Amino acid sequence: MPATGTAFSVDLLIVTPDQLRKITFKLSKSFKPDNSVNWDLQFGLQERKKTTDTFADVIQLKVNIQPALHAKAEATAKKGLDQTQTSAAFAAGDSAKLASKGEISKASANAAARRVIAVRGT
Amino acid sequence: MRIFESVNLRRSLIGVTSCVLILLAATAIKSQVCTHKADPAFYSQGNYTIREVKLESPIDFLHAISSQLNALRSQLPVQPGKIFRLVDLSTGKDIIDKALDDEEKNLDPRSRIRVVLGRISNCDEAGPTPKLDVVYRVFTTNYNAYLTHTWELKTAELERPATTAATTQARGFLTVKPYIDYNRARQLHAGGLLRLQLPGVFDHLEISSSGSSNSDVETFQLSGSSEPENSLISRVDYRIAYTHENLPAGANRLREGTLRGQAFAATRPVSKHAAIFRVGVSFEGGNQQTNIAPINTSAVEDSGYGGLKTYVGATLRTKKYSLAASYGLQLGTSGANTNLDFIKHLVDAGFTARWIPGNQTPGDVHKVLALETQFTAGLIQEKGPVPVAQRFFGGNHTHNFIEGDTWQFRSQPFIRSIPENRLDSRASLGGNRFVSFNVTLAKAIWGRAIIPKDIASDPDFLPALEASKVSARNILVTTYLSKLPAFDTISAHMDSVDAELVKLRAMLDTLPADFPSSLPSEISEPLEENRELATDATTIIRSIIQDKKNLPSKLSSLLKEANSTTCLGDDSCSQLTSLRANLRTMEPLLLSAGFAQASAVAKQVEESLSQQQPQLVREYDSVDPSAAVRMADADMKLVGTTLDSFVNELNWIAVSPVAIFDAARVWPDRFGFRYAVGGGMRLSLVNFNVTVGYAVNPQPHAGDSRGALFFTMDVTDIFK
Numbered sequence: 001m002p003a004t005g006t007a008f009s010v011d012l013l014i015v016t017p018d019q020l021r022k023i024t025f026k027l028s029k030s031f032k033p034d035n036s037v038n039w040d041l042q043f044g045l046q047e048r049k050k051t052t053d054t055f056a057d058v059i060q061l062k063v064n065i066q067p068a069l070h071a072k073a074e075a076t077a078k079k080g081l082d083q084t085q086t087s088a089a090f091a092a093g094d095s096a097k098l099a100s101k102g103e104i105s106k107a108s109a110n111a112a113a114r115r116v117i118a119v120r121g122t
Numbered sequence: 123m124r125i126f127e128s129v130n131l132r133r134s135l136i137g138v139t140s141c142v143l144i145l146l147a148a149t150a151i152k153s154q155v156c157t158h159k160a161d162p163a164f165y166s167q168g169n170y171t172i173r174e175v176k177l178e179s180p181i182d183f184l185h186a187i188s189s190q191l192n193a194l195r196s197q198l199p200v201q202p203g204k205i206f207r208l209v210d211l212s213t214g215k216d217i218i219d220k221a222l223d224d225e226e227k228n229l230d231p232r233s234r235i236r237v238v239l240g241r242i243s244n245c246d247e248a249g250p251t252p253k254l255d256v257v258y259r260v261f262t263t264n265y266n267a268y269l270t271h272t273w274e275l276k277t278a279e280l281e282r283p284a285t286t287a288a289t290t291q292a293r294g295f296l297t298v299k300p301y302i303d304y305n306r307a308r309q310l311h312a313g314g315l316l317r318l319q320l321p322g323v324f325d326h327l328e329i330s331s332s333g334s335s336n337s338d339v340e341t342f343q344l345s346g347s348s349e350p351e352n353s354l355i356s357r358v359d360y361r362i363a364y365t366h367e368n369l370p371a372g373a374n375r376l377r378e379g380t381l382r383g384q385a386f387a388a389t390r391p392v393s394k395h396a397a398i399f400r401v402g403v404s405f406e407g408g409n410q411q412t413n414i415a416p417i418n419t420s421a422v423e424d425s426g427y428g429g430l431k432t433y434v435g436a437t438l439r440t441k442k443y444s445l446a447a448s449y450g451l452q453l454g455t456s457g458a459n460t461n462l463d464f465i466k467h468l469v470d471a472g473f474t475a476r477w478i479p480g481n482q483t484p485g486d487v488h489k490v491l492a493l494e495t496q497f498t499a500g501l502i503q504e505k506g507p508v509p510v511a512q513r514f515f516g517g518n519h520t521h522n523f524i525e526g527d528t529w530q531f532r533s534q535p536f537i538r539s540i541p542e543n544r545l546d547s548r549a550s551l552g553g554n555r556f557v558s559f560n561v562t563l564a565k566a567i568w569g570r571a572i573i574p575k576d577i578a579s580d581p582d583f584l585p586a587l588e589a590s591k592v593s594a595r596n597i598l599v600t601t602y603l604s605k606l607p608a609f610d611t612i613s614a615h616m617d618s619v620d621a622e623l624v625k626l627r628a629m630l631d632t633l634p635a636d637f638p639s640s641l642p643s644e645i646s647e648p649l650e651e652n653r654e655l656a657t658d659a660t661t662i663i664r665s666i667i668q669d670k671k672n673l674p675s676k677l678s679s680l681l682k683e684a685n686s687t688t689c690l691g692d693d694s695c696s697q698l699t700s701l702r703a704n705l706r707t708m709e710p711l712l713l714s715a716g717f718a719q720a721s722a723v724a725k726q727v728e729e730s731l732s733q734q735q736p737q738l739v740r741e742y743d744s745v746d747p748s749a750a751v752r753m754a755d756a757d758m759k760l761v762g763t764t765l766d767s768f769v770n771e772l773n774w775i776a777v778s779p780v781a782i783f784d785a786a787r788v789w790p791d792r793f794g795f796r797y798a799v800g801g802g803m804r805l806s807l808v809n810f811n812v813t814v815g816y817a818v819n820p821q822p823h824a825g826d827s828r829g830a831l832f833f834t835m836d837v838t839d840i841f842k
Contacts, residue, residue: 008215012590080595084682108659120694
């Protein structure tokens with residue numbers, strides 16, 4: 001893929017309406033040493049028991065997006081997460097949590113995070 | 123309204139403005155064009171040298187961490203004199219991102235969008251040694267879900283366009299805010315505010331004091347707030363405060379000492395117009411004195427005072443308009459008794475409009491036309507003696523009905539050509555009725571947008587910003603799905619899926635940790651791989667199903683895919699479909715490996731899930747999600763409005779001509795209505811703005827001046 005545009009990152013933070021979960025979604029476009037484009041997805045989840053508590057990290061995942069998914073990653077960067085992707089992102093949050101407890105492998109958690117991009121419709 | 127007359131300060135402002143203009147002009151002359159901006163790899167071939175590295179932010183809030191950003195400059199891989207490489211540009215962006223993450227650790231926004239851009243500029247392509255500049259730009263904002271939607275913030279945006287958002291997100295353990303001010307009644311006065319953040323029920327302790335040669339005001343208060351969950355009420359504030367005031371009123375003085383216990387509440391936005399309703403109550407007691415001679419009216423010059431104040435109000439905010447209306451009721455006594463001596467009624471309504479030119483050039487000053495109007499009226503029903511300080515005096519200083527509340531609700535007539543407490547020609551007595559009407563019109567004619575031209579016209583910037591808004595909306599929609607009772611049935615039906623997964627997990631647990639080494643690798647390796655996938659998938663899906671409260675948000679991920687025929691090829695299958703594929707792969711492998719019973723279980727579970735999944739998808743599709751969409755849209759409408767203000771309305775420097783008109787009167791007063799007509803200029807800088815002008819009193823009476831020069835100055839400490 002040719003190196004077009006700037007290097008940039010779009011970082012979204014949102015606290016769910018019950019104020020108990022904080023989700024961060026960050027999509028970064030950068031350049032490799034050979035000047036080709038690289039996309040990274042970072043997905044973070046923080047939780048707290050009560051609204052008066054401070055948020056605690058459950059896990060932070062950083063996933064390098066496969067070249068085959070670049071078109072979907074670019075579409076996500078330009079158009080945002082669609083509803084299928086947000087459902088996948090919530091499920092990826094659960095996977096991340098299970099991985100942090102050692103109940104599933106990190107590879108499965110990474111696969112769940114990659115799926116956030118892969119399930120994009122158009 | 124604060125009035126200040128200072129030639130030196132005006133000269134300083136003219137000087138600052140001139141310097142800014144010269145610098146901007148010099149920057150424009152110096153810039154060179156990069157002809158391959160769309161293909162930055164052109165500059166990354168080892169022949170371009172970096173001339174300068176810039177770190178820029180359009181939001182003054184980030185100036186608070188400018189020292190950290192400047193410190194970062196030396197850590198960046200791009201440095202003046204070095205060969206430019208795209209990978210270094212990217213690494214520098216990542217370093218800045220991390221520094222901003224660290225800086226925001228102590229903030230607690232409900233939502234935030236941040237964009238960091240790294241790009242090249244000012245390319246010298248024709249010289250013997252090609253050079254370029256590297257520019258990093260940061261755009262960030264967050265929204266205080268309570269303040270963002272309210273009338274007072276919109277008003278603040280009008281008067282302090284560059285600082286309002288930053289102020290609402292400023293947090294700190296200790297805030298010290300000195301100020302100096304002038305009005306004709308109090309003359310030059312100065313003071314300060316000390317705010318200490320506290321643990322426990324009360325969030326803050328605040329002490330403020332100001333004084334001049336003829337006046338003093340002191341306040342001590344403890345305040346706190348809470349944000350109830352799952353309630354129509356968005357926020358409750360409470361406060362205990364003591365205020366002492368000693369102020370001139372014409373030839374006389376008004377002195378008050380009052381202890382207050384107060385509570386205020388605001389609803390979440392309701393209706394499609396996102397209306398917010400407010401209620402407030404204040405119990406007050408204290409004393410008031412004047413130095414006027416004893417008078418033969420129902421007014422009491424020296425007395426105790428007690429009372430109850432309450433109000434209801436509402437705000438509406440659209441992209442262009444803000445509307446606020448309030449009704450206040452005060453029941454008062456004139457001493458240490460329970461007799462109802464007076465009833466005060468107040469009505470206050472304000473309307474603000476902003477018209478944005480439709481054909482704006484990205485990055486140019488937003489030439490917004492702003493109209494601010496306010497109508498206020500009051501009436502005192504006298505049942506007994508009324509403390510003088512409770513009567514209506516009026517002038518060019520605004521008085522809030524309930525001191526300390528963020529809700530701006532005027533309790534006195536306001537007119538900019540008459541000094542504070544001098545509207546009533548009798549001055550010493552005050553009126554028992556009043557009405558006032560105020561209009562301010564301002565139009566930005568020169569300045570710079572808060573989003574600079576380079577960012578606003580960057581082809582990646584606005585799409586990325588819009589994409590983040592779409593993401594936020596869809597995350598909210600998905601979250602709100604969990605609130606729809608219609609999903610209860612399908613959530614219950616997922617229990618039978620869970621039962622199958624229990625059987626599957628039991629089967630997987632019976633398999634040996636290591637398959638026999640006698641198995642050929644073409645069986646053992648895929649078997650091992652699929653067992654691990656199936657084990658993790660079972661754990662994940664069971665975890666999701668058992669979290670009933672949040673299950674609806676994840677049903678789509680569990681059950682649905684766009685194309686079940688091709689989804690295995692691009693990893694887009696639903697989690698159940700992927701698991702079923704694992705089981706279909708495992709079934710013959712298990713049989714070949716000699717685990718016939720396990721193979722049978724895999725087959726039985728796969729078949730059961732194959733039967734259940736289509737039915738569950740049909741049930742999912744039959745649920746109407748529009749209620750969740752409506753709730754999300756209500757939230758995002760407010761976020762979007764604020765974000766649009768940053769992109770389309772706000773300037774980091776702007777000059778606006780201002781026209782004003784006021785009309786006000788109190789009863790009884792033989793002079794009737796009084797007027798103020800005038801004009802001036804408003805200069806808004808990053809965290810500093812002034813409005814200077816002259817308000818004419820067209821019908822001056824004995825003792826009145828022809829008008830007043832007004833000078834409004836605000837400095838906001840946003841860096842704590």
